[in-house]
Amino acid sequence: MKLDRYKSIALLDSGVGGLTVAREIMRQLPYESIVYFGDTARMPYGPRPHEQVRGFVSEIIEFLYTQEIKAIIVACNSATAACSDYYRNGVGLPMLGVIEPGVNAALRYTVNKRVGVIGTTGTINSGAYQKVFQRLAPDVELFEQPCPLFVLIVENGLVATREAYRVAEEYLQPLKEAGVDVLILGCTHYPLMMDVIQEVMGPEVKLVSSAQETAREAKMILEEMALISPNKAGLPLHRFFVSGSARPFIEIATKLLGREVIAYQVVLDQKTSFFDLD
Amino acid sequence: MKLDRYKSIALLDSGVGGLTVAREIMRQLPYESIVYFGDTARMPYGPRPHEQVRGFVSEIIEFLYTQEIKAIIVACNSATAACSDYYRNGVGLPMLGVIEPGVNAALRYTVNKRVGVIGTTGTINSGAYQKVFQRLAPDVELFEQPCPLFVLIVENGLVATREAYRVAEEYLQPLKEAGVDVLILGCTHYPLMMDVIQEVMGPEVKLVSSAQETAREAKMILEEMALISPNKAGLPLHRFFVSGSARPFIEIATKLLGREVIAYQVVLDQKTSFFDLD
Numbered sequence: 001m002k003l004d005r006y007k008s009i010a011l012l013d014s015g016v017g018g019l020t021v022a023r024e025i026m027r028q029l030p031y032e033s034i035v036y037f038g039d040t041a042r043m044p045y046g047p048r049p050h051e052q053v054r055g056f057v058s059e060i061i062e063f064l065y066t067q068e069i070k071a072i073i074v075a076c077n078s079a080t081a082a083c084s085d086y087y088r089n090g091v092g093l094p095m096l097g098v099i100e101p102g103v104n105a106a107l108r109y110t111v112n113k114r115v116g117v118i119g120t121t122g123t124i125n126s127g128a129y130q131k132v133f134q135r136l137a138p139d140v141e142l143f144e145q146p147c148p149l150f151v152l153i154v155e156n157g158l159v160a161t162r163e164a165y166r167v168a169e170e171y172l173q174p175l176k177e178a179g180v181d182v183l184i185l186g187c188t189h190y191p192l193m194m195d196v197i198q199e200v201m202g203p204e205v206k207l208v209s210s211a212q213e214t215a216r217e218a219k220m221i222l223e224e225m226a227l228i229s230p231n232k233a234g235l236p237l238h239r240f241f242v243s244g245s246a247r248p249f250i251e252i253a254t255k256l257l258g259r260e261v262i263a264y265q266v267v268l269d270q271k272t273s274f275f276d277l278d
Numbered sequence: 279m280k281l282d283r284y285k286s287i288a289l290l291d292s293g294v295g296g297l298t299v300a301r302e303i304m305r306q307l308p309y310e311s312i313v314y315f316g317d318t319a320r321m322p323y324g325p326r327p328h329e330q331v332r333g334f335v336s337e338i339i340e341f342l343y344t345q346e347i348k349a350i351i352v353a354c355n356s357a358t359a360a361c362s363d364y365y366r367n368g369v370g371l372p373m374l375g376v377i378e379p380g381v382n383a384a385l386r387y388t389v390n391k392r393v394g395v396i397g398t399t400g401t402i403n404s405g406a407y408q409k410v411f412q413r414l415a416p417d418v419e420l421f422e423q424p425c426p427l428f429v430l431i432v433e434n435g436l437v438a439t440r441e442a443y444r445v446a447e448e449y450l451q452p453l454k455e456a457g458v459d460v461l462i463l464g465c466t467h468y469p470l471m472m473d474v475i476q477e478v479m480g481p482e483v484k485l486v487s488s489a490q491e492t493a494r495e496a497k498m499i500l501e502e503m504a505l506i507s508p509n510k511a512g513l514p515l516h517r518f519f520v521s522g523s524a525r526p527f528i529e530i531a532t533k534l535l536g537r538e539v540i541a542y543q544v545v546l547d548q549k550t551s552f553f554d555l556d
Contacts, residue, residue, distance in 0.1 A: 006284065008346075033346075066517035066540055068286075068311075068346055239344035246545065262344055267524065267543035 005229050007070035008033040008237070009218065012060045014043035015155060016252045017189035018075030021098065023257055024215030025073075026238070029222070031229045033236040035067040037266075040244035044151050045078035046120025046187075053082035053122070059268045063241070070227050073218055074098065077187045077210060078120050081128035094221055101213035102184045103132045106140075109206045110182045113140045116175040116205075118197075119186030121146040129186060143178040147171045147187075154189040157252075164193065168200045176201060184208045192256070241266045283507050285348035286311040286515070287496065290338045292321035293433060294530045295467035296353030299376065301535055302493030303351075304516070307500070309507045311514040313345045315544075318522035322429050323356035324398025324465075331360035331400070337546045341519070348505050351496055352376065355465045355488060356398050359406035372499055379491035380462045381410045384418075387484045388460045391418045394453040394483075396475075397464030399424040407464060421456040425449045425465075432467040435530075442471065446478045454479060462486045470534070519544045 009025060011018050015038050022036055037060045039045070045053050057079050061072060072095045074080045080097030106115050117129045124146040133142050150171075153164050175183060183205050185191055191209045198207055222228045229236070240263035242249045253261040287303060289296050293316050300314055315338045317323070323331050335357050339350060350373045352358045358375030384393045395407045402424040411420050428449075431442050453461060461483055463469055469487045476485055500506045507514070518541035520527045531539040 062540075063542060066515070066542070068515060237344070237346060262340075264341060264344070265545035267545075 004070045005227055007068045008035045009222075010035045010037070010061075010064040010067065010069040010072045011075040012037045012057065012064065012072070012079065013039070013076040013188060014045040014078065015040045015151075016249065016256070017151065017154070017187065017192075018073075019253055019256050020188050020191040020209070020211035021073060021075035021214050022238075024209075024211045025218065026236075026257070028215045028219050029228070031231055031236055032222075033229070034238045035064060035069055036238070036240045037064060038240065038242045038249060039268075040242045040249055042243060043155070044120065045076060045082070046122040046148060046151060048078075048122065050082040050122075050126065053079055057083055063266060063268060067239075069093065071096065071218065071222065073214060075188050075211075075214065077128075078122045081119075081123045081126035084126070084128045084131070094225060094227075096214065096218055096221060098188060098210040098214045099128055099186070100132055101217040102186060102208050102210040103129065103136060104217070105208045105213040106182045106184050107137050109208065110140065112179065112181045113137075114143065114178060114180045114182075115140050116143045116145065116178065116180035116183040117186045118145050118147045118150075118171065118175070118183065118190065120151060121148050123186055129184070143175050143180055145171055145175055147190075150193060151187065151189045154192045159193045159196065165196055165200070168193070168196050172197065172200045180205065182206045182208060185210060238262075240264075243268055282348045283505055285346045286313045287500075288313045288315070288339075288342040288345065288347040288350045289353040290315045290335065290342065290350070290357065291317070291354040291466060292323040292356065293318045293429075294527065294534070295429065295432070295465060295470075296351075297531055297534050298466050298469040298487070298489035299351060299353035299492050300516075302487075302489045303496065304514075304535070306493045306497050307506070309509055309514055310500075311507070312516045313342060313347060314516070314518045315342060316518065316520045316522075316527055317546075318520045318527055320521060321433075322398065323354060323360070324400040324426060324429060326356075326400065328360040328400075328404065331357055335361055341544060341546060345517075347371065349374065349496065349500060351492060353466050353489075353492065355401045355406075359397075359401045359404035362404070362406045362409070372503060372505075374492065374496055374499060376466060376488040376492045377406055377464070378410055379495040380464060380486050380488040381407065381414060382495070383486045383491040384460045384462050385415050387486065388418065390457070390459045391415075392421065392456060392458045393418055394421045394423065394456065394458035394461040395464045396423050396425045396428075396449065396453070396461065396468065398429060399426050401464055407462070421453050421458055423449055423453055425468075428471060429465065429467045432470045437471045437474065443474055443478070446471070446474050450475065450478045458483065460484045460486060463488055516540070518542075521546055 246263045352375045524543045
């Protein structure tokens with residue numbers, strides 16, 4: 001038997017956005033234990049240079065390796081984009097980003113082959129979505145729109161405000177005009193303002209949540225590798241670590257996940273890295 | 279099969295002293311993974327009120343519960359003494375202190391039934407050793423001596439100095455005069471100055487290391503409960519967490535354990551406790 005089946009799935013994000021992926025993992029894979037790392041002290045990742053984000057991700061993965069894990073989900077589009085060249089290899093474990101799962105779903109849904117992507121400035125400027133579409137479906141016309149304020153709206157609890165709606169209208173207008181029939185929420189924070197986005201885009205546009213699609217793909221990969229935790233493994237043990245203060249994270253995560261959350265602040269940058277992704 | 283076998287053994291201490299227990303666990307149980315917590319930000323525990331130490335231990339155990347553990351060793355005599363009334367029950371896992379293992383060993387070795395115990399002021403004043411001896415061997419005459427400076431000598435790397443020898447002579451004189459034939463090192467720091475203590479006491483006095491005896495007893499308990507990690511579990515994963523800065527701990531631990539050490543600083547007191555030992 002594979003003992004690794006009983007290990008945990010690791011998720012990392014710049015903050016709370018990856019919790020949408022965690023929530024989907026809990027829903028789709030209810031027997032899996034989750035170790036979550038939110039780099040709240042250094043969020044947002046969106047505007048940061050890729051080199052720096054890669055360094056952060058490397059530090060976080062080094063920490064996650066202390067946690068008996070069997071797979072790593074980079075539950076952050078900015079981090080996935082920054083690490084896109086190498087995140088699938090070289091860490092000794094199956095590693096999954098949030099970009100390809102969303103693209104795969106969009107290709108299943110689009111009829112008119114006009115697909116929109118919204119994300120942080122870092123994600124959009126990285127061209128990460130363009131590269132994946134060019135590889136998987138060069139005939140699809142892609143319309144991209146950075147929405148830098150969305151992360152801050154979500155992290156500050158402002159989703160249900162009039163300003164949020166106005167900002168969404170402003171950002172999404174070019175995509176409506178382009179006539180996309182699928183819109184990828186290319187940031188794990190965006191499912192938290194899905195209602196606003198759907199209302200602005202109109203009911204005929206299919207929204208693709210990276211979170212949901214990534215959890216689905218994680219499940220497929222774990223199944224293929226015989227790494228699914230069996231029912232009889234007992235109650236899953238979810239634990240959360242953050243680089244910033246634990247209290248505000250606990251509040252948001254408790255609300256978002258609808259369950260009690262155990263979270264600790266961990267200081268990451270006190271030792272030189274023995275592990276390097278590059 | 280018991281899956282818990284593959285979980286880790288947790289050790290907690292006020293600082294680096296418990297590393298002597300960790301080292302013995304690594305030696306006697308080479309397939310076991312260790313999670314170590316050193317409360318370096320709040321050490322020493324010796325002079326603190328028991329109530330406060332109990333609160334600290336409770337916080338640490340709450341953290342250790344996030345780490346997939348199968349047993350807890352309170353690898354600190356002061357903490358064991360502070361929690362002596364209840365540490366064996368109520369945490370849902372086998373839990374072992376460092377006092378009883380040392381007493382059991384002393385009873386095996388003593389011929390003249392005159393046993394010495396050295397420890398921190400907190401441990402000695404707690405009467406914890408007296409209680410255990412009274413219960414297990416009321417005929418043994420006990421001679422106790424607090425040695426508060428020893429922890430500071432060890433933590434500051436001063437073991438091999440002339441002052442350390444002078445301090446040891448001062449502390450140990452009454453025990454020599456009492457004619458003990460066994461001396462319990464009733465603090466997990468003390469094995470680190472065993473040579474000095476042995477030289478002062480003379481070769482005919484048998485020194486009992488809590489660390490060695492505790493590892494031996496942990497092994498017995500895990501064997502009885504069928505919780506020993508099998509050889510085929512793969513390389514053990516040792517990880518260390520501290521409440522203070524990680525760097526100085528890493529330096530000491532690397533030297534003491536003779537291997538590379540992964541350690542992170544964790545902030546403990548940011549959430550109210552959902553778990554309470556009392």
